[in-house]
Amino acid sequence: MKTKFSTINLLSELDKSENSSFLAEFTDIHYPKNNLIYSPGHDKDLVFIVKKGRLRLYLAVEDKEFSLAILEPGDIYATHTRAHVQTLEDVTLMVIPTGKLHSYMTTHPALSKTIISVLGELLKQSFSIIDSLVFKDIKQRLTDFFIYEATHNGHPGSRGIKVQLDLSTTQLAAIVGASRQTTSTIVSAMLKEGILQKADRNVYIIPNIDLLRNYAHT
Ligand code: HEM
Numbered sequence: 205m206k207t208k209f210s211t212i213n214l215l216s217e218l219d220k221s222e223n224s225s226f227l228a229e230f231t232d233i234h235y236p237k238n239n240l241i242y243s244p245g246h247d248k249d250l251v252f253i254v255k256k257g258r259l260r261l262y263l264a265v266e267d268k269e270f271s272l273a274i275l276e277p278g279d280i281y282a283t284h285t286r287a288h289v290q291t292l293e294d295v296t297l298m299v300i301p302t303g304k305l306h307s308y309m310t311t312h313p314a315l316s317k318t319i320i321s322v323l324g325e326l327l328k329q330s331f332s333i334i335d336s337l338v339f340k341d342i343k344q345r346l347t348d349f350f351i352y353e354a355t356h357n358g359h360p361g362s363r364g365i366k367v368q369l370d371l372s373t374t375q376l377a378a379i380v381g382a383s384r385q386t387t388s389t390i391v392s393a394m395l396k397e398g399i400l401q402k403a404d405r406n407v408y409i410i411p412n413i414d415l416l417r418n419y420a421h422t
Contacts (some may be wrong), residue, residue: 214253214278217314218298226308230298235291242289248281249302257295261287261326272329273322280318328400343390344420350400351417354410364411366403394419
């Protein structure tokens with residue numbers, strides 16, 4: 205994950221003498237490392253600029269965490285989002301109420317440019333998260349399909365359960381609702397990892413059904 209998003213240094217922009225009254229609107233706050241400092245639904249709507257230290261942004265869904273970005277000095281973020289904000293080091297933030305910052309947006313283009321860079325990184329990371337979740341879901345549907353075939357139409361033998369599919373990759377892809385390419389990537393990985401073995405054209409052997417059952421979670 206890229207850590208420094210913007211080529212503009214918001215901190216040196218704010219240090220310029222013409223920005224002294226704007227700078228005076230911010231309050232410095234210190235937080236120790238490894239602390240969850242803002243969670244969704246935080247009671248104050250604030251924007252902060254990182255002055256010192258690094259922070260991690262992440263989404264928490266049920267028991268999973270999805271990292272969105274690492275913020276570094278000069279980066280900007282806000283408390284009114286669904287992301288959690290955790291300090292990775294001792295940090296100093298320059299904090300301002302969101303409404304107050306709004307009035308400075310038009311006169312300080314460095315703000316919008318930095319916000320766009322940070323949001324761009326969040327969007328990129330969000331796309332990757334969606335990709336990996338969709339991939340996991342297809343993996344699950346494929347393993348479910350092979351388990352179904354093994355238990356209903358499989359022939360147990362000395363090497364494992366033999367499954368005769370009589371399906372092309374395109375047909376298999378249509379059954380699990382994925383593209384041909386993704387289906388073939390996952391089947392190839394299953395063959396490589398020994399979860400499946402190929403006995404013949406369209407004939408597979410499942411050496412260990414429990415390994416297959418766990419496969420989607422690996
Ligand atoms: C000028 C100051 C800002 C104003 C007036 C503003 C306003 C808003 C508003 C009205 C929303 C929609 C909230 C809702 O749906 O309840 C929003 C969402 C959002 N804002 Fe801001 N914002 C500001 C600064 C920032 C900054 C500096 C960042 C980060 C770089 C940011 C990141 C976001 C994100 C990620 C969301 C989506 C939240 C979610 O759905 O999880 N905002 N903002």
